[in-house]
Amino acid sequence: MTRWWDSARDLRPLVHLLLPLCFHWVAEEMTVSVLVDVTTEALCPGENTCSEAIYLNGLQQTIVGIFKMVMLPILGQLSDEHGRKPLLLITVSTTIVPFTLLAINESRSFVYAYYVLRTISYIISQGSIFCIAVAYVADIVDNRKRVAVFSWITGLFSTSHVVGNLLARFLPEEYIFQVSIALLIFCPVYMAIFLVETVKSTPKVDQHSSYLSKALTVVQERYKTMKYAVNIVFNTPTLRGISVVSFFYELGMSGISTVLLYYLKAAFGFDKNQLSEILSMVGVGSIVSQLVVLPLANPLVGEKVILCTGLLASIAYALLYGFAWAPWVPYLSASFGVIFILVKPSTYAVISKGSRSRDQGKAQTFIAGVQSIASLLSPLAMTPLTTWFLSTNAPFDCKGFSIICASLCMVISLCFACSLKLESPPDDVDNLEAPLVS
Template sequence: MVLKECVRGLKELRPLTHLLLPLCFHWIAEAMTVSVLVDVVTSALCPGQTTCTEAIYISGLQQTVVGIFKMVVLPLLGQLADEYGRKPLLLITVSTSIFPFAVLAWNQSRESVYVYYVLRTISFIISQGSIFCIAVAYAADIIEEGNRAAAFSWITGFFSASHVLGNLLARFLPEKYIFVVSIVLLIFGPVYMHFFLAETVEWVPKMDRDSTFLTKITNVAHKRYESMRDAAAIVFKSPTLRGISFVLFFYELGMSGISSVLLFYLKAVFGFNKNQYSEILSMVGIGAIFSQILVLPLLNPLVGEGWILSLALLASIAYGLLYGLAWASWVPYLSASFGAIYILVKPATYAVISKGSSSMNQGKTQGFVAGVKSIASLLSPLAMSPLTSWFLSSAAPFDCKGFSIIVASVSMMIALCFACLLKPDEKLSHDPEDEIEAPLLRES
């Protein structure tokens, strides 16, 4: 039965080969840098120290700025992907990571780290979240609705597999080669897409040659506003899309808060370095591959996306609480094991959103809901950065160094409450007149 589902999943993914291959190289390249970045940043900003308050605050500031701009950029990119095609938007988003890592490959001084943060912030604004949204919309264009949950799970499974490979490379490659190899892989992605990725959206240009430049700018701004308003109407009129927006808001509020401070917390409390980070991230990735490629495709036809989502949220709560209460260096490894389950939040929510929207609005709805998530990602570091620094310092009111992570877990409990109220099978009927300007999907 398991083998049969695997073969079926691979057949479903065959049309996505030219999408997934470059994305896997892109994800490997980004994952390679995660475990070494903490050491590089800490060494540059706080030489000779294990705790770097400046790095924690800069990381939190970066996440806040990214969240502010992503509220607008993510829905906008989703709309543009529906109107002008998936391929050009993917080429733009996957190319942005090249420049910040090129800076660190060239120099790792204090000034270079600041330049890296500026460029990486711009890169995150354009690419963080949008790559998945556009990739999911691309998959929805060519895969039948009944098979999308399994396909989305395979896509996120490849994402996890890429992270495992990236972490293994980071574990065994000398530090001085990590950024160089990463840049080579990051360049490969957009080059491959340019030559081999087929477009799934047919763009019909409008004849407005006689319009003035100012008129064109005004029309573009008005069109973007109307498209944003339509996306909001689609989401808020649908009980399913509205409910999943609340789930993702509170889940992201907690999980992004944890991820923004976790590595600095582990370094300060347990003295973790690149090797321990790679081990933990690889452990999460290996479990995530198994759960996304085998478990979700088997369970989804039996219990549905809603049940899987609730189970994954329960695991994310346990993940956060164990990190926050960690009393020994082995506890973070135990906590990381729950990553194999909470990782299912992502494919389950993609499937719920895809089912709750029409085939013509996949990019628009995925992008809008991702924009809602970005609001949470900008709010969480405002509390997590100072709270983490406070409880890691000697001025903490009581001895609980992971108190901020425990607080973040409460937000994920609220997300679970909203998930329990979801009815993923509900679908809002769409008026065809509202979709006159929607893109024409090519028959696959």
């Protein structure tokens, strides 16, 4: 129990980071189950199945994945060179306007406008908030304690999701977006006032250069940045291995998350309340596993065993959803979230352990960029496949066939995870990286 309380005490310097992020995660999660009903009603009034909404979600995820491949490494580099705080302020603020539109009106045109602005918001914020926060933690917390602290952070993330889903379950639908917007505004305001910067900004040079010269310099430095990040990952066996594991895991899991709620609504007629219950089940169990089980288990078995166990649970999670034969089966499947949620903190820990302290932001966001490649590819198969098997033209009766196919990606991820080698690089090598913006 000493380790458990020690990891909790290590969070004290991170209060001003984690408190606003918890409010941000609550605000985003409380809208998830409601959005299924809002978009379905706006685009396909009076119907349970809405192929247009499924395709829009798939298109959104594909576009986001394309641009995130470039955006995430850039944001990581900027946070390494110019500070975590300004990047966090930018990324957490992007969600406010899209939800404001739905708070004003839930008509078809406003839903389309929401999708456009939310896509831009996702490009900037999805994945980058967590990666920059993890880099912030790495600036403060000793390498030996990071796994436990990462587990606490992802546990708080799950707690926020539970709170968000409970609010969605019990708040009247007309108040959900208003409450969400208030919480989203609180987050950047609190950070701007209380969050302490951990990175010294690189001083700007050559202030009298022409705009063309500055533009060329930015392009050159961007190329050098990307090349450096690629070298870090591919020349480090641990980072190279975890990038492959993350790619296939995200390929399967992001494909499932894109269509899951629409699949449950179409296959079993689940409404906002039942979807909130499903999401809450995952969150409640994952709180215990991340706040208690992972800090206690990691010193005994290590990150690799926890990662493989989580991947194995994610396979069972996907197969149960895919073969669900009754409305209670999705609830059983959701219970595996208690275990597969450990994939994320163990992945962050492996990346952090395999990176030099000065390259934490670059490594975390580059591998997040690899995951974004998977997240843009998965809807290309999952969206039409799900729509096909939910329709009356399906070749055979298996509404969750696309989710079964996605589980194969997690099987591949598990195979690579079993052969993963964990090594810590020396931290005394000169950093050849140049700032992105001079």
